[in-house]
Amino acid sequence: MTGLSFADAIQLLLVGLSQGCLYSLIAIGLVLVYKATEQVNFAQGEFMMLGAFVGYQFIVLWGLPYWLGALLTLVFMGGFGYGVDALVVRRLTGQPVFTVFILTLALGIALRAVAGIVWGFGNYSLPAPVEGNLTLGSVIIGWSSVLAILVTAIVASGLYAFFRYARQGVAMQALSLNQLAAFYMGIPVKRLTSSIWAMSAIFGAIAGLLLGPVTLVSTQMGFVGFKAFAGAIVGGFGSIPGAVLGCLLIGVTEPFFDIMFPTFKGIGAYLIMFVVLLIRPEGLLAQIYAKKV
């Protein structure tokens, strides 16, 4: 690492941290759904993209005030997530995991196409929630990046408390262990599952609204979702602290990797995942202990 001063390193670290936080927001959505239903949502990146596009519709095209537009986006995406489960995914309850993989992949393809038809295939700019930069000595970081870090911290700790203390959260944990038993205990399995999809779509939309100003809104932005997958797997899929940890690890190392190996830009995340999986095949915070027959 030649010519990389201390201040540059700190700068990259902060950039990576805020990027990692955005990955974590997507990954939290993934893990929530997985935790509750053992279904893997490959369209989570597309949920994020859709969130960004809906925000673009409300804020830029209809000219609503930013925070109102953002709130409406979250409400819309919550309804969308609920609908996706209630209308489509619920039909596959109890089918092999692979079937749901394919279903959500197909859903992702369809959503990308719909977004392209409705809003076009170009790049669109979304305003940042807060403008300006924070200057600390020679290190400059955008307030929106600081916001991304803060939001992730709030969401992650909020979720932790929710699963620990709230009645609904405990019900969701029961649901994730054994659907049939949870149903016999009087837990409204269908409604709860759909609510979890709604929550996961909302977190996707938050990530989309925060990522939109950085990378521009386009139909291709959903591919970031695969990095969130890599991060969640590094942490051990199914654990929320693990997902945040893994995504931060990937987010922080990525800019350094890109600077060291400019020709192989963008594969750092996957290489890290491979190394982690080689050492610990179930991720850092393992969730699967023994395979039952």
Place this chain on the structure above:
Amino acid sequence: MRVLFRKSYKQDIRLFRDRTQAFWYLLFLCIALAAPLFLDGYFLDELSFVYIYAIAGLGLMILTGFSGQVSFGQAAFVAIGAYAHTILLSRYGVPWILSLPLAALITGLVGLAIGRICGRMHGLYLAIATLSIAIVTERLIGGGGDFTGGHRGLPVPGIDIFGIAIDQSWKTYLLNLALFVGAILMTRNLLRTRSGRALIAIRDSEVSARSLGTNVAFYKAYAFFLSAVFAGLAGGLLAHAFYYITPETFGMGESIRLLLMIVVGGIGTIHGAIFGAFFIVLLPTVLSWVKVLLPGAIATSGGFDSLAFGMILLGFILFEPDGLYGRWVKIHHYFNVFPMYKRRSFQRQKTFLKTERLK
């Protein structure tokens, strides 16, 4: 309805079930062989693509359909095969007839190495690991400098077998057909041998396969090897069909397309790979016919093709998870038992989630 009596043990491992079946398949083969007589160049090229995709699909079917390892990275092996073949052919002057098997072997060895690593993973972990192999391979080839031609790509030389130039549509068609039929026979043969049955046992239950003495790690890696060999073969042929290869041709999207292809065809059957290849190659042609009938605004927007693709897939997963071949089996069964058809015969068992996670 035909009743099949079991008269010898050989019956279970025969290539065809009975004479009728043999007759139909040989008839199809004859029609395929005679196709250059009545089809023009465009359709012959399309059919060549079908055969090549079917070879790659058979490879993926061995891995995902028979040994149960979901792979999102088949296009990476196709890419390795295509590049190995092109580089051997144009840079080292290896004759075509040697270069193609060599490329397939190189791809197979890469697959073996990857299978050895990935054999320990299951389900989602395996899917994402193979997906990242697809992404990493694309980037590595792109960043490979002069050796791989980087993002500019490589031109592919023509086919030349013992001095006979394969330069016309019908010649490449017959070549692809021959390799395609060979690939089907190989897969069929695999399924009636000990190793094929081991793969299926692993798919159905890894724990019971292990307790019956199957070497799970070996057979998982073996499935990766075979799958990569098929993919490498398809890659070499695909390179010739494209005339010019770039890393982007074999990206992540292509991997997912290959996987979706075998799902639409019908997972876990040889027919499925072939039906899926027909579906994926002929879909753009069919859609271009459909588009003429639609209002201009929908037809001209760029997303129409992928929207149709996504919606067709959603429809298959929700209403016909066994794919095109599953539908064919049902129709066949309907006429076989004519007035007695019961929808229940094909109903899938409903199960409820019980997690493997303990907290």
